[in-house]
Amino acid sequence: MSDDIWKRDEVQSPCINICVVHPAERICTGCLRSIDEIAAxxxxxxxxxxxxxxxLPSRxxxxxxRRGGRKSRIG
Incomplete structure (x- = not known):
């Protein structure tokens, strides 16, 4: 049986199943889309x-x- 029936001629989602939204940037750390872009x-x-x-690559x-941390406090 061929999988040709499931192939579409459209741009596929960039989702890589790492769905974590960066708290400051508000974009997914996996696909780099915003929540609104993912929903739409x-x-x-x-x-x-x-x-x-x-x-997306520019994001x-x-x-x-760097958001701080130990290395930023050590002179």
Whole structure:
């Protein structure tokens, strides 16, 4: 049996099943989408999905900012 029936010609979700929202940035640490973007994904056009997918890599840096901790206190 072929899986061709389940394949669609649309932009697939960037979800990687690591669904944790960063407390300060308010984006998912797995797929880098906001809660609103995740909720709207099923209703988005293919063009809107593609545009969002282009933007996601630029969000990675937002999650790598130091927020303090021991090393920031040691001179």
């Amino acid at each position: 994904w099923g209703r988005m056009s293919n063009e809107d999905r593609a545009e969002l997918m282009k933007e 990675v840096g937002r999650l790598k900012k």
